[in-house]
Amino acid sequence: MILSLDQVFVSGRAALLQMAGRVLPPVLMPWLSILMTIVVIAALAPAVMMYLTLIERKLLARMQNRLGPTRVGVYGLLQPLADGLKMLIKEDLVPRGADPLVHLLAPIMAVVPAILLFAVIPFGRNMAPANLNVGLLYFLAVSSVSSYAIFMGAWASRSKFPVIGAMRAVAQIISYEVPGVLSVVALMMVTGTMSLVGIVEAQRDQWFIATPWGFVGGVILFLSGIAEVNRTPFDMPEAESELVGGFHTEYSGMKFALWYMAEFLEAFMVCAITVTCFLGGWHGPAIPFWTLGLLLSVIFGTATRMWWPARAVLTLALLGATVVFGTQPIPSWAWFTLKTYALVFVLVWLRGTFPRLRVDQLMGLAWKFLLPMALVNVLAAGVWVLYRRPVLGPLTAGTLASTVMLVAAYAIFVRLNRPAPLERRTYLLAD
Numbered sequence: 001m002i003l004s005l006d007q008v009f010v011s012g013r014a015a016l017l018q019m020a021g022r023v024l025p026p027v028l029m030p031w032l033s034i035l036m037t038i039v040v041i042a043a044l045a046p047a048v049m050m051y052l053t054l055i056e057r058k059l060l061a062r063m064q065n066r067l068g069p070t071r072v073g074v075y076g077l078l079q080p081l082a083d084g085l086k087m088l089i090k091e092d093l094v095p096r097g098a099d100p101l102v103h104l105l106a107p108i109m110a111v112v113p114a115i116l117l118f119a120v121i122p123f124g125r126n127m128a129p130a131n132l133n134v135g136l137l138y139f140l141a142v143s144s145v146s147s148y149a150i151f152m153g154a155w156a157s158r159s160k161f162p163v164i165g166a167m168r169a170v171a172q173i174i175s176y177e178v179p180g181v182l183s184v185v186a187l188m189m190v191t192g193t194m195s196l197v198g199i200v201e202a203q204r205d206q207w208f209i210a211t212p213w214g215f216v217g218g219v220i221l222f223l224s225g226i227a228e229v230n231r232t233p234f235d236m237p238e239a240e241s242e243l244v245g246g247f248h249t250e251y252s253g254m255k256f257a258l259w260y261m262a263e264f265l266e267a268f269m270v271c272a273i274t275v276t277c278f279l280g281g282w283h284g285p286a287i288p289f290w291t292l293g294l295l296l297s298v299i300f301g302t303a304t305r306m307w308w309p310a311r312a313v314l315t316l317a318l319l320g321a322t323v324v325f326g327t328q329p330i331p332s333w334a335w336f337t338l339k340t341y342a343l344v345f346v347l348v349w350l351r352g353t354f355p356r357l358r359v360d361q362l363m364g365l366a367w368k369f370l371l372p373m374a375l376v377n378v379l380a381a382g383v384w385v386l387y388r389r390p391v392l393g394p395l396t397a398g399t400l401a402s403t404v405m406l407v408a409a410y411a412i413f414v415r416l417n418r419p420a421p422l423e424r425r426t427y428l429l430a431d
Contacts, residue, residue: 005289005321006331010126037129041118049264050080055341056348063352074306087257095250099156106153107251107258113145114265121272122197124282124333135196136188139273140181143228146266147173150247153259157250165246168236168359173228175366180224182374183217186381187277200281207280212402213381218278220374222343225270227366229263232351236359271343275336279343284335292330293322368417376409 003011013036020032054069054076061068069076094100120135122128132138147170154166188194190213191202208214227234230246248259275281297318303311357365380402387398 005325005328006125006333008331009124009333037119041115041129045115045118045265046261048268049261050084052264052268052344053083053260054080055344056351059345059348060352063349075303084257087254090253092253092255093250095157095159097158098250099158102152102156103250104255106149106156107248107255107262109152110146110149110262111258111265113142113149114262114269116142117265117269120196121269121276122200122281123336124331127282127333128197131195131197133198134194136184136194136199136277139196139269140177140184143266143269144173144177146228146262149262153251154247159250162247162249165249169230169247172230172234172236172362172366175363176224176227176234176370179220179366179370179374180228182371182378183220183224184277185374186213186217186378189378189381190385196276196281199277200283203280203283207278207283209278209280211384212399212406213377213384214278216373216377216380216406218274220370220377221277222270222274224366224370225274226267226347226350227362229266229270231263231267231347233354233357234362235356236362267347268340268344271340271347272336274343275339279339280335282332282336284330284332284338286329288326289328289330290322290326292334293318293326297322364417369413372413373406373409376405380405 013033016036017029017033021029024032057079058068058076069079072078072082094103117139119130120128120132120138122131128135150169150173151166154162157163187199187208190208191199193199193202202208209218230236248256251259297315300306300311300318301315383405384396384398384402387401388396391397391400
């Protein structure tokens with residue numbers, strides 16, 4: 001019997017539990033299962049963060065006609081480890097007059113919720129660490145804790161620039177949480193559940209991004225998430241031209257690394273929750289695995305800078321997997337990873353393309369555009385559910401009506417938020 005590639009991680013976990021069950025009493029098995037999940041998340045989160053930094057540096061370098069990190073390891077693959085070691089050995093400086101306990105707890109309080117978000121994300125079929133029936137509510141609640149950590153760290157630093165940056169950050173996070181939460185209200189109306197696994201299962205036949213309300217909701221959720229994690233072009237709390245480094249100005253060494261880790265993990269979670277809610281989660285076309293296996297074999301086989309024994313072993317391993325699993329479809333966890341990192345690319349693309357917004361533009365986008373669009377989107381989702389009678393082939397009356405509503409709302413809100421024309425200035429003392 002050939003092992004299912006889609007369930008390889010689930011089967012491996014079950015095999016380990018079965019082996020442990022031969023020597024451990026049954027009462028300990030649930031605790032061992034929980035411990036295994038915790039260990040995997042604790043190992044996965046730092047690895048995701050480290051190589052997200054490398055991906056971002058490589059992509060930004062490519063956009064700016066540079067090479068990016070190339071010195072440490074093959075193709076610079078060991079650069080994140082070198083950066084981590086550098087942060088580990090740097091001196092931890094605490095400002096005079098700062099509150100040392102709160103100064104220490106703030107970055108820890110920032111990174112712990114970011115890691116806890118991994119607990120409810122379904123990374124593949126039967127691969128949700130914790131399938132909570134309120135998984136979406138859990139995600140929204142835990143992700144909002146970061147505002148407390150940011151203000152704690154800034155207030156404990158006893159410095160003007162961090163406090164100004166923290167006030168900006170808290171105002172920004174609260175402002176963008178409102179349209180972000182409203183964007184998933186439509187989702188809960190349509191699916192009737194707050195379980196992330198249930199939301200993904202509801203997209204088996206059609207991804208929600210292919211619906212009018214799903215497209216608008218997905219864009220609002222993604223933009224609100226980027227703003228909440230202070231990523232460009234919404235990085236006013238860290239405006240280095242004004243505030244040195246924002247709320248983490250007075251942090252160095254591993255404390256700064258924890259802030260950095262929290263930001264990248266939350267950015268990854270924004271992409272993951274958008275994929276889960278609107279891009280079908282682990283669902284994907286039934287493409288045979290041999291296509292992906294051959295593609296990866298060519299990529300690794302032509303990596304000329306890689307040590308040739310390692311290149312040969314990887315290429316042969318991929319070819320062997322292609323032969324064994326070639327007729328099986330591409331696994332669900334591969335589709336989830338591919339879609340998540342596609343959104344990571346978009347996130348980095350935005351950073352390399354757009355300038356930073358002014359603070360009035362940033363807040364105006366949340367309250368004057370995204371919030372009313374999210375409210376109209378809730379109404380559009382209700383219309384989409386209510387009128388499902390086909391009128392033009394596969395198009396339903398609800399699809400047409402919700403599309404008209406959202407396009408009209410977009411045009412109206414864009415027109416209402418158009419800036420006033422610039423007036424010619426008159427300088428009275430020019431002569």
